[in-house]
Amino acid sequence: MQPFLWLSFFLSPLTYRLGGVTDPKCRCTYGQACWPSSSTFSQLASQLSQPLIYPIPPESACYPSSHPSGNCSAVLQGTRDGNWRSSQSGSMQATNFETFIFDNGTISACYLNTTLGIPCQQGSVPVIGVDARTVQDVQAGVKFAAEHNLRLVVKNTGHDFLGRSTARGSFLLWTHNMKNISFNDTFTPTGAPASEQYNAITLEAGVQWHEAYSAAEANGRLIIGGVSIGGSVGAAGGWVLGGGHSALSPAYGLGVDNVLQFTIVTSDGQHLVANANSHPDLFWALRGGGGGTFGVVTSVTYRTYPSAPVIGVFFVANTADNATLRSLYTDYVRTTPALADAGWGGYGYFQPNGLSFAYINPKLSWGQANTSLDTFMNSAMNLTGYGLDIQAALTVPFPSVYSWFSTIFAAGVEQVGSNIEIGSRLLPRDVVVNDVEKVVDTIMSPTLTSMNPSWLLVAGGNVSKVDPDSTGLNPAWRDAIVHFAMGVGWPDGTLATEIQALRGRVSQALVALNDLAPNSGAYLNEASLYEQNWQYTFFGSHYEKLKSIKHLYDPKSLFVVASGVGSEEWDDTLNCRK
Numbered sequence: 001m002q003p004f005l006w007l008s009f010f011l012s013p014l015t016y017r018l019g020g021v022t023d024p025k026c027r028c029t030y031g032q033a034c035w036p037s038s039s040t041f042s043q044l045a046s047q048l049s050q051p052l053i054y055p056i057p058p059e060s061a062c063y064p065s066s067h068p069s070g071n072c073s074a075v076l077q078g079t080r081d082g083n084w085r086s087s088q089s090g091s092m093q094a095t096n097f098e099t100f101i102f103d104n105g106t107i108s109a110c111y112l113n114t115t116l117g118i119p120c121q122q123g124s125v126p127v128i129g130v131d132a133r134t135v136q137d138v139q140a141g142v143k144f145a146a147e148h149n150l151r152l153v154v155k156n157t158g159h160d161f162l163g164r165s166t167a168r169g170s171f172l173l174w175t176h177n178m179k180n181i182s183f184n185d186t187f188t189p190t191g192a193p194a195s196e197q198y199n200a201i202t203l204e205a206g207v208q209w210h211e212a213y214s215a216a217e218a219n220g221r222l223i224i225g226g227v228s229i230g231g232s233v234g235a236a237g238g239w240v241l242g243g244g245h246s247a248l249s250p251a252y253g254l255g256v257d258n259v260l261q262f263t264i265v266t267s268d269g270q271h272l273v274a275n276a277n278s279h280p281d282l283f284w285a286l287r288g289g290g291g292g293t294f295g296v297v298t299s300v301t302y303r304t305y306p307s308a309p310v311i312g313v314f315f316v317a318n319t320a321d322n323a324t325l326r327s328l329y330t331d332y333v334r335t336t337p338a339l340a341d342a343g344w345g346g347y348g349y350f351q352p353n354g355l356s357f358a359y360i361n362p363k364l365s366w367g368q369a370n371t372s373l374d375t376f377m378n379s380a381m382n383l384t385g386y387g388l389d390i391q392a393a394l395t396v397p398f399p400s401v402y403s404w405f406s407t408i409f410a411a412g413v414e415q416v417g418s419n420i421e422i423g424s425r426l427l428p429r430d431v432v433v434n435d436v437e438k439v440v441d442t443i444m445s446p447t448l449t450s451m452n453p454s455w456l457l458v459a460g461g462n463v464s465k466v467d468p469d470s471t472g473l474n475p476a477w478r479d480a481i482v483h484f485a486m487g488v489g490w491p492d493g494t495l496a497t498e499i500q501a502l503r504g505r506v507s508q509a510l511v512a513l514n515d516l517a518p519n520s521g522a523y524l525n526e527a528s529l530y531e532q533n534w535q536y537t538f539f540g541s542h543y544e545k546l547k548s549i550k551h552l553y554d555p556k557s558l559f560v561v562a563s564g565v566g567s568e569e570w571d572d573t574l575n576c577r578k
């Protein structure tokens with residue numbers, strides 16, 4: 001057989017069926033005898049606003065023998081662009097999640113690097129799905145998956161760092177094209193007294209941050225959202241369900257702190273309103289209990305704020321001198337709590353020979369902002385006498401957050417379209433204040449330095465002022481000041497054993513971070529798939545309550561994701577109950 005014919009061979013139900021035996025404890029996956037026939041799928045199609053979709057790895061376009069209609073130039077042009085990737089139903093932002101590693105180490109993948117000579121295969125990309133545009137589409141898809149006991153995945157943008165928006169042999173519910181945005185400056189949550197009014201924005205499930213930001217800007221409003229190049233992260237999906245951090249969080253709270261109301265389709269196909277008055281238990285759980293777990297959110301209503309000017313700070317410095325680097329890191333860590341308290345938020349990166357960060361502050365005037373940075377800037381200036389080369393250290397006023405975002409993050413190469421896995425810890429304020437030396441030792445340890453550690457100043461300030469038990473979110477967020485993350489990457493074609501070794505290095509780094517902050521937790525949206533005690537690490541003391549709410553709204557566990565609430569009842573494939 002010619003290698004390029006492999007994909008179509010692989011996709012033929014006949015061959016796929018070889019491994020498949022219908023087991024009542026298991027979900028039905030593609031290729032098994034239980035998989036719905038095409039006439040059954042046609043019945044589903046007749047209830048939908050759009051034709052069914054047949055996702056394929058986008059890289060398949062570069063395998064013309066098996067995919068003659070594909071446009072490989074478009075793939076090469078878009079592969080590192082988060083917005084292009086999210087427009088492809090079969091794509092994940094990190095390409096490794098499109099692949100599937102068998103127990104014997106064989107990898108089913110469709111690598112962009114065709115030079116490797118490995119035939120294109122479907123990997124973990126779902127085989128069929130619903131391109132949802134309406135609530136009715138979502139209801140039809142959910143009911144169909146429940147009725148036929150299918151392995152269901154919900155995908156919005158595919159940014160998930162634990163690969164939870166894709167699964168081999170699954171049925172896809174794709175929310176990407178649910179794009180409506182509406183404003184209401186006298187929004188009253190369903191069931192609340194008419195006197196309770198908010199200035200609010202309602203986003204359908206597929207809206208992405210760049211779309212929400214430009215709509216808010218056009219209305220003179222500010223919304224609290226995620227930040228990435230191109231703004232391709234979803235504004236009403238996994239981001240908020242997992243917590244949702246922003247450079248504005250120290251000043252305005254997390255995503256979950258700004259939600260007024262969700263609408264959601266639950267596993268029985270009902271469309272519910274979840275807010276403080278209507279299904280308050282579900283409302284609690286949706287704010288931090290994780291994506292793909294409680295149902296399919298169809299819209300999120302956030303409070304908005306008046307658009308306001310911000311001060312940005314940019315700092316970039318390098319040194320070949322280890323002692324100087326250590327002093328710089330020490331000053332940086334030491335001044336962090338005061339900066340969060342002053343309303344600064346943003347992103348810092350430790351490079352093997354340097355440090356860079358970009359923060360913003362919506363609370364201070366330019367002069368006040370400069371003063372609040374004096375302690376750090378003066379110590380950095382002093383270090384120029386000890387070999388520190390400061391390439392940038394400046395504050396810049398912007399007329400709005402949107403102008404900051406569109407100046408800095410409008411375009412460029414995102415950290416997407418490559419193979420990457422990460423690990424992280426929320427660092428408690430206590431640790432950052434009292435264990436500065438140990439924090440710096442950890443950052444500079446050989447295990448960490450090679451893993452691009454980042455220092456995300458997205459907690460503290462007003463994130464810490466919210467009652468930890470008022471939402472389902474991991475309480476560790478409320479004590480934290482910094483979300484500390486690092487990662488590993490590898491080229492296409494890397495062997496399973498080598499990938500395993502890289503995962504081992506992430507685990508090793510997590511041991512060091514656990515030692516630094518023993519009882520803290522991690523942000524489940526930007527974390528490792530291989531946490532030893534993910535229930536505690538991702539959900540803390542809220543786990544049991546989240547699980548009981550999960551069982552109430554999804555009694556048959558239609559919604560199962562890796563390291564998600566209730567997922568310990570399933571085996572490693574997440575297809576069969578233990």
Ligand SMILES: Cc1cc2nc3c(=O)[nH]c(=O)nc-3n(C[C@H](O)[C@H](O)[C@H](O)COP(=O)(O)OP(=O)(O)OC[C@H]3O[C@@H](n4cnc5c(N)ncnc54)[C@H](O)[C@@H]3O)c2cc1C
Binds near residue numbers: 225246415
């Ligand atoms: C480049 C990049 C930048 C990032 N920047 C930030 C940031 O600034 N702040 C931050 O907090 N995080 C950030 N993240 C992490 C981000 O929050 C997670 O990747 C999150 O899972 C993205 O959600 P999504 O809906 O866009 O992605 P998806 O991968 O499509 O979905 C993620 C999870 O949510 C579920 N889900 C999606 N939509 C729904 C829905 N409508 N109903 C129910 N479940 C749903 C999916 O099943 C999956 O489990 C970033 C990630 C990347 C790759």
Ligand SMILES: *[C@@H]1O[C@H](CO)[C@@H](O)[C@H](O)[C@H]1NC(C)=O
Binds near residue numbers: 071072073074077
């Ligand atoms: C293929 O994609 C490229 C880049 O996006 C585009 O310029 C070109 O017109 C496309 N070709 C076809 C045949 O669609």
Ligand SMILES: *[C@@H]1O[C@H](CO)[C@@H](O)[C@H](O)[C@H]1NC(C)=O
Binds near residue numbers: 103104105106
């Ligand atoms: C590994 O397992 C897969 C799935 O069972 C099979 O298709 C493949 O041939 C196996 N590879 C080797 C080298 O045994």
Ligand SMILES: *[C@@H]1O[C@H](CO)[C@@H](O)[C@H](O)[C@H]1NC(C)=O
Binds near residue numbers: 115116493
């Ligand atoms: C593709 O793989 C080949 C063979 O391993 C390698 O030499 C080449 O550098 C890779 N190309 C890219 C763009 O990664």
Ligand SMILES: *[C@@H]1O[C@H](CO)[C@@H](O)[C@H](O)[C@H]1NC(C)=O
Binds near residue numbers: 180181182
């Ligand atoms: C978008 O939402 C608004 C307000 O709910 C509604 O009036 C409008 O019809 C919606 N548009 C679409 C295309 O659904």
Ligand SMILES: *[C@@H]1O[C@H](CO)[C@@H](O)[C@H](O)[C@H]1NC(C)=O
Binds near residue numbers: 185186187189
């Ligand atoms: C705003 O919301 C209120 C109730 O919350 C509703 O009565 C009103 O019609 C909405 N206005 C718009 C413009 O959608």
Ligand SMILES: *[C@@H]1O[C@H](CO)[C@@H](O)[C@H](O)[C@H]1NC(C)=O
Binds near residue numbers: 250251252340342363
């Ligand atoms: C927290 O929110 C309050 C009320 O909006 C605001 O006055 C205060 O400045 C915020 N704190 C920080 C650190 O930004």
Ligand SMILES: *[C@@H]1O[C@H](CO)[C@@H](O)[C@H](O)[C@H]1NC(C)=O
Binds near residue numbers: 322444445
């Ligand atoms: C710098 O310090 C790190 C550990 O702190 C060490 O691994 C590395 O070898 C040192 N480099 C130099 C040039 O001294």
Ligand SMILES: *[C@@H]1O[C@H](CO)[C@@H](O)[C@H](O)[C@H]1NC(C)=O
Binds near residue numbers: 327378382386
């Ligand atoms: C300047 O840096 C040196 C070396 O780190 C330190 O000993 C000294 O106290 C610093 N001076 C000031 C004013 O920060």
Ligand SMILES: *[C@@H]1O[C@H](CO)[C@@H](O)[C@H](O)[C@H]1NC(C)=O
Binds near residue numbers: 394395
């Ligand atoms: C703040 O600092 C910048 C340099 O980073 C300087 O250009 C600016 O004049 C200062 N602004 C005020 C109001 O002090």
